[in-house]
Amino acid sequence: MRNIKTDVLVIGAGAAGSMAAIMASDLTENVIVLEKAVHRSGGALGIGHFTSEINPMCNVPGGPTSMEFVEGYLSSSSGWSGIERPLDKYIIAEEFTPIVKELESWGLEIYKREDGSWDSYWHKHIGERMESGCWVKGGTMKKCLMDEVKRRGIEIVERTMAVDLLTNDLKVVGAVGLNTRSGELTAYHAKSVVMCTGSASRTYIVNPGSKWFYMRDMGTNSGDGRGMAYRAGAELTMMELIRTDHMQGNVMARFWGGKCINAKGEDFLAETYGRRWSRSYAMHLEEYKGNGPLFWDARALTDEQMEKQLAYVDDEKNYPDVVLTEYYSQRGVDRRKALAEFESQPIGFLGGPVFDYYGGTTLPGLYAAGDEIWQDSLSGAFVFARRAGIAAAKYAGLQEDWTPIDEGQLREIEDTVSAPMKREEGISPQELEEKIRSIMTKYAYISKTGGLLENGLRLLREVREKWWPKVKAENPHEIMRAAEVRNIMTVAEVHMAASLFRTESVPYGRHFLHRLDYPTQHPTWYRQRVVVKNEGGEMKLYKRKTVEQRPPTREEYEAVKEVKP
Amino acid sequence: MTATFDYEKCIKCRSCFELCPLDVIAWNEEKDMPYVKYPDECQLCFICQVECPSEAIHVKIPLAFW
Numbered sequence: 001m002r003n004i005k006t007d008v009l010v011i012g013a014g015a016a017g018s019m020a021a022i023m024a025s026d027l028t029e030n031v032i033v034l035e036k037a038v039h040r041s042g043g044a045l046g047i048g049h050f051t052s053e054i055n056p057m058c059n060v061p062g063g064p065t066s067m068e069f070v071e072g073y074l075s076s077s078s079g080w081s082g083i084e085r086p087l088d089k090y091i092i093a094e095e096f097t098p099i100v101k102e103l104e105s106w107g108l109e110i111y112k113r114e115d116g117s118w119d120s121y122w123h124k125h126i127g128e129r130m131e132s133g134c135w136v137k138g139g140t141m142k143k144c145l146m147d148e149v150k151r152r153g154i155e156i157v158e159r160t161m162a163v164d165l166l167t168n169d170l171k172v173v174g175a176v177g178l179n180t181r182s183g184e185l186t187a188y189h190a191k192s193v194v195m196c197t198g199s200a201s202r203t204y205i206v207n208p209g210s211k212w213f214y215m216r217d218m219g220t221n222s223g224d225g226r227g228m229a230y231r232a233g234a235e236l237t238m239m240e241l242i243r244t245d246h247m248q249g250n251v252m253a254r255f256w257g258g259k260c261i262n263a264k265g266e267d268f269l270a271e272t273y274g275r276r277w278s279r280s281y282a283m284h285l286e287e288y289k290g291n292g293p294l295f296w297d298a299r300a301l302t303d304e305q306m307e308k309q310l311a312y313v314d315d316e317k318n319y320p321d322v323v324l325t326e327y328y329s330q331r332g333v334d335r336r337k338a339l340a341e342f343e344s345q346p347i348g349f350l351g352g353p354v355f356d357y358y359g360g361t362t363l364p365g366l367y368a369a370g371d372e373i374w375q376d377s378l379s380g381a382f383v384f385a386r387r388a389g390i391a392a393a394k395y396a397g398l399q400e401d402w403t404p405i406d407e408g409q410l411r412e413i414e415d416t417v418s419a420p421m422k423r424e425e426g427i428s429p430q431e432l433e434e435k436i437r438s439i440m441t442k443y444a445y446i447s448k449t450g451g452l453l454e455n456g457l458r459l460l461r462e463v464r465e466k467w468w469p470k471v472k473a474e475n476p477h478e479i480m481r482a483a484e485v486r487n488i489m490t491v492a493e494v495h496m497a498a499s500l501f502r503t504e505s506v507p508y509g510r511h512f513l514h515r516l517d518y519p520t521q522h523p524t525w526y527r528q529r530v531v532v533k534n535e536g537g538e539m540k541l542y543k544r545k546t547v548e549q550r551p552p553t554r555e556e557y558e559a560v561k562e563v564k565p
Numbered sequence: 566m567t568a569t570f571d572y573e574k575c576i577k578c579r580s581c582f583e584l585c586p587l588d589v590i591a592w593n594e595e596k597d598m599p600y601v602k603y604p605d606e607c608q609l610c611f612i613c614q615v616e617c618p619s620e621a622i623h624v625k626i627p628l629a630f631w
Binding site: 037038040041042046047159180181207208210211212213214215218219220248249250322323326327330430477480 | 583584585586587588603605606607608609610611612614615624625626629630631
C-alpha cells in the first residue's frame with residue numbers, strides 16, 4: 001500500500017473540511033484533504049444547501065449581541081431540552097460574523113442594500129429561536145472556498161473515501177483512503193486528523209415512492225466519520241436524536257413568510273404551540289395527531305413579498321431550489337397559487353463524536369467539525385471547522401515525528417475493505433443497505449417505542465452477522481458502497497441502542513427523540529447526554545452529565561477564545 | 566428516472582462525468598459519450614443539468630417522487 005505523509009489530514013471537502021484545511025494551512029504547509037466526490041460537488045454546499053440564507057449574524061448594526069442570541073436560543077426548545085452546551089452557541093455568535101467577512105474577502109457575494117450594508121435581518125421564527133442572518137448568492141459560497149483552497153495550494157485528493165482511521169494505542173495517526181474509481185488503497189500517515197464527513201443521512205427510506213438515494217442531505221453522507229470513530233474507540237453522543245424537516249419530495253420546503261397550516265386550515269404553529277416547540281417537532285406531532293396533511297400557505301403574501309421570495313428561491317445553482325423549480329415546472333403547477341403540501345421526514349443524525357471547544361474528540365490527534373459533530377448548520381460548521389483546523393495544526397506542530405503505523409492494522413483494513421471483491425457469490429452492497437434502512441424505517445422511525453427498538457436492534461445485529469460477510473463487490477465503485485454500508489450499519493445500531501437507552505422524549509430544536517412509551521421529558525434525564533462507545537468490540541452506553549443550562553459569562557468565553565491543541 | 570442526454574447537443578466536455586457527486590454518470594470511451602451507469606443511485610441533485618455548458622442534460626423527476 002502506498003504511504004503518504006502529511007501533518008494534517010482532513011477528511012471531507014465540504015464547508016467544514018474546506019474551512020479546516022484553509023485554517024490549518026496558516027500554520028503548516030502540509031495539509032491533505034480527502035474527498036469522496038469532487039471539491040465542486042462535495043458536501044452540502046456542493047449540492048447547494050443553505051446557500052441563500054446564512055445565520056446567525058450577531059454583533060452587526062441592528063442585529064442581536066452574542067448574549068441576546070444565546071438567551072433567545074436557551075428560551076427555545078433547544079434550550080429547555082436540558083442537554084445544550086450554551087458556550088458552543090456563544091462561540092458561534094461571536095465568531096461567525098468575522099468568518100463571513102473573511103468569506104467575502106475570498107469572493108462570497110452578499111446581497112447588499114442601496115447604502116452598501118449587508119441585506120441582513122433579525123426576526124423570530126414562530127416556535128424557534130431568534131434568527132438573524134443575511135442573504136448571499138448561493139453559487140458563490142462553495143466557489144469562494146475552492147478559490148481560496150487553490151490560492152493556498154492545498155491538495156484535495158478527489159474521488160477518495162476514507163475507509164478507516166489508523167491508530168497507535170488510542171492515538172489517531174492517519175487514515176486509509178480508497179480511490180473510488182481505481183480501487184487503490186493509500187495510507188495517509190498524519191500527525192493529526194480532522195473528520196468532516198457530514199451528517200449521517202443514509203439511514204431511512206423516506207417515503208413509499210422513494211429510492212435509496214432520495215434524501216435531503218448529500219447522498220454521500222453515509223456516516224463515514226462516525227463509523228470510523230466508533231471502530232477506533234471514540235465516544236459518540238447525541239446519537240439518540242433524530243432530525244426531521246418539512247419536506248417536499250427530497251427537498252426542504254421553504255416558507256419564508258406565509259404560514260404553516262394543517263388540514264383544517266389552522267395556523268397550528270402559532271395557535272397550538274406558540275414558541276414552545278421547535279417547528280419540526282411541532283409538525284411531526286401535528287401529523288401524528290392526525291391533523292395532516294400540512295401545507296405552506298402563501299396566499300396572503302403580497303406580490304412584492306412573493307417576488308422577493310422567489311428571487312432567492314430561483315437563484316440558479318441553489319440546489320434545493322433548482323429541484324423545486326424543476327418540480328413545479330415538470331408537473332405544470334403554479335406555486336404562486338398552489339398550497340404546497342409538505343411532510344415531516346427523517347433527515348438523519350447530527351450526533352457524533354464527543355468534542356471539546358476546539359473540535360477535539362476523545363481520541364488524541366482526532367478532531368471533528370461540521371455536521372460530523374453536534375453543531376448547528378453552516379455557521380457551526382465554519383466556526384468549529386476553523387477551530388478544529390487550527391487545533392489540529394497546533395497539535396501536529398507539537399509532535400516531533402510521525403507516530404509509527406501498525407502494519408498489522410494496515411493489513412487488516414486492506415483485507416476487510418477488499419474482501420467483497422474476492423467473493424464469488426453474495427449480495428450487493430445496495431441490497432444490504434436497503435435491508436438496514438428498511439429495518440430503521442420500520443423499527444426506529446420518528447416515533448419510537450421500546451418494543452420496536454428492541455426488536456429492530458435484534459434484527460439489525462442478526463443481519464449484520466449473517467449478511468455483511470456476504471457482501472460482494474464487482475468493481476471499485478461497489479467497494480465504496482460496501483465500505484459505506486459498514487458505516488451505515490454502525491450508525492443505525494448506535495441510534496437504535498441510544499434511543500432505547502434514553503427513557504424519555506426530548507425535543508431539541510429540529511432534533512428530538514419521541515418515545516411513545518415515555519411521551520414526556522423526565523427529571524432524571526435532565527442535563528444528561530447519552531454516550532456510546534465501542535469497548536473491545538462491545539457497545540457500551542453511559543449517562544453523562546452536561547453543563548449548567550444558563551447563558552455563559554464573557555469570562556467563560558475569553559477562557560476558550562484562543563484555540564488550543 | 567434520472568439524467569437524460571441529448572447527444573446532438575453534447576460537446577463531450579465530461580463535466581457531468583467529472584462532477585456527479587455520487588459517481589452515477591460514467592463515460593463510454595468507445596463512443597466518447599456519457600451514460601448513466603447507476604440510475605438507482607441518482608439523488609436528483611441536478612448538478613449535471615445545472616453545470617452542463619450546452620444544456621444537453623435533462624433530469625426527469627419520477628412521478629412517484631412526490
